[in-house]
Amino acid sequence: MKLKDLVFRTRSYRRFDESHLIDNKTLEDLVALARLSASGANRQPLKYLIYNTPVDCERLFPSLIWAAYLKEWCGPGHGERPTGYIVILGDKEIAEGFGVDHGITAQTIMLGATEKGLGGCMIASIMKDKLREDLNIPERFEILLVLALGKPVENVIVDEIKDGDVKYWRDEKGNHHVPKRPLNELIIKL
């Protein structure tokens, strides 16, 4: 697939077919892509936790905060929840800060997920203390991002932004609309 198509199809998905399980190998393959991505000063301070059993997914789910702009929606219900997670941690024994390493690897992983017919959402709104406790994450590791993955069951439509309003929204048919700024607003001339 051309990268342009892959990037276009890598939307943030928040509802999944919960009957579609993700195997270990798939998640490991995605971390293998992250492994080969750039890292500030090549320090490679990121570590990854992978989860794909229903029991583990249930342990993780309650710590995640979903779709802040959708006020009437508290996140995916039973049957539509993610079936795999990759938790990105920063190893404080390797580096004090992690720059944008986790942005670099998260995007790589999400593009890889799309290629495998999956989709998901990078989640930074996390109840970190709760997640640390529920997953027994040692203090050595900073919790940076959770990537929620599954087989998407929602339709995401990219719109051009109107009146500067960046809020995504759902229409009456359940389509998820994401307003994006036009290219000529992003490339500035000085």
Add this chain to the structure above:
Amino acid sequence: MKLKDLVFRTRSYRRFDESHLIDNKTLEDLVALARLSASGANRQPLKYLIYNTPVDCERLFPSLIWAAYLKEWCGPGHGERPTGYIVILGDKEIAEGFGVDHGITAQTIMLGATEKGLGGCMIASIMKDKLREDLNIPERFEILLVLALGKPVENVIVDEIKDGDVKYWRDEKGNHHVPKRPLNELIIKL
């Protein structure tokens, strides 16, 4: 190209064929990929400056700090310098912080560059005050990353890390070696 190959080929390159020019359309296409990448709370606070003329490239080059681990090398000499740059800015009128948005879009752009037969380096070590002055960047914008681009003329070899030493190095033939941690060190079990 499979994403795995694209990621593998997206190495950090620091020496280029300076006779290979990059046109505006190529740089705009790369920002168009960035446009469709995820952004925290969909705020899309990033702006992009693109440069591709020899005069502009000369204005930018002196503010960049190259390859800190190569103590005897001060960066690419004349004839081997980048022929295109994308400067990623954070628009402080849109957001106070930029999370890892620039990591997400930088990786997307670098993957796109590889697909187009180009390569380059994400540079965070920047003399920002100098760059701001030389390019007349208003205070409204935070300088986040510079992506240096060109047609690579160096060979980069990915090695498995030895004794935890993350420093990249050049062998006597000029090959650039990058030690990467093995996958089983990145995926941790709790």
